[in-house]
Amino acid sequence: MSSRTRQLIEVLRIKLGEARPLAQPAPARPVQAKARASSGPKGVPRVVTSHQRREAVERFAQEASKHTTALVGIGSVGTRYATDTVLQFQAELAVAHEAVGAVLPKGWAESKGLLPLKSRVSDHRQFLLRPDLGRRLDESSVALINEEVAKDVDVQPILADGLSAVACMGAGMELLEAFTRECQGRGLSVGTPLCAQFARVWLEDEIGELTRAKVAVILLGERPGLGTGDGLSAYLVYEPKVGKTDGDRNMMSNIHARGTPPEQAGKRLAVLVGAMLEQRRSGVDLDLSALSAELGEAAGLGYRAPQEREQLVEVSR
């Protein structure tokens, strides 16, 4: 804490012929608990604040915060959050809002060499309000698939905007290419690359059914969370057809630079596809116990490193 008045006085002292610099104020010490007010402590007595009473708890919370991006160990000021916490929260929320509000620009799919499909949703607002419409293809997209898309493939990959077009445009192509490469490397036939707009996860059922693919994989922007507007998720389903439930699907979330990087995710997804083709099932029935070496933490075993929290706001103290 700097004192403007002390700065002024320091200058004035020199002007009045005092050569020695002003004694520096003691560095701001954390307020410490005093034993007893009546014991007559020297200097400035300390107040026992609720902050110190919670000190042990906070130490634990701060340690815990190293292992999560959840907002733990952030302390308090009175009954409120500290300024930096509030600003960081608002900045992270803004990132999420921006991602939710983003729309794939016209012609984006074509520019990436993908066949553009669309759900029955007519605009972005309707997309957010009507999940049911986002799960079915519109008529022209059905016709497009029937005419132009390869049929009877092992894997049908679908890139989609989902709830974050930002994520789709960010690492979407990288993930799609990595996944396609890994599948082909395992000798699987991969379908025509598609890009679906205003798409919900279940859209993969109808697309997969039309292309008669053995496994459909939709790679789409996931619901943005605090500070992560760029996360992709992948949902895989064996023998896709309209009417499959979430119990029939396997999924991988948090595919982004700070979570599972697209390159690594592509490989793990290909491993999952291989398992589905081998066991002829997907979802809760799929046995992943033999795959822990290849899937690593994705198999639910072993240490999972905490995600790093990106510092969006800096507050000088």
Next chain:
Amino acid sequence: MILEPILPRVLSVRRIPAAHAALLESYGADLSRHTSLGLVTCDQDDATYVALDEATKHSPVDVIYARSFYAGSDHASGRLSGEILGVIAGSDPEEVDEGLNALLRCLEHDACFYSADEKGEIAVFPHVISSLGHYLSKEAGLEVGDSMAYLVAPPMEFSIGVDAALKAAEVEAKKIFPPPTETNYAAAYLAGEQCACEAAAEAFAEAVVEVGRRPLTR
């Protein structure tokens, strides 16, 4: 050594999480908003007024009571009395805690008297508040966030000093407390742009030092 900080000594700091209504009322609390009290005594009244105001900037607390004691800390009623009792009140003990923390930080690192002569027999308080809190802004008839020069010195030094301060910059005298006040000092609240307040405080301190050096030269 001139203009050496004379650091305020906080003599007692206590908190009452849920104060009795009679006590709250006697110190001027608003019973609909105030539950908890924070009380402080200190051997420098003016530094404490500034620190109480600082508390209102950091926490939703009100300064409900702050009075200087007669004849200053050298004539205190007890070891812990000093020359002022300040009372902040809030709706919650946590808020009062934060207010007290801000108050103590201010007393430790910002507001203080300075020695105006070599022997330390004259004290001067040429303090600039960049941005007023709820308390002093009300006392001075200013708005929250205004800048203010808070100037204090003994009677003769103050008179010469405040005249120099008012002539040194575009400042307005919002309040002048001529001697004798409770502590027998004299004080003034001068308002203006922050840079004007700073120029006024400097001129004040310089004039006080000058009076100390040549008290009998007309």
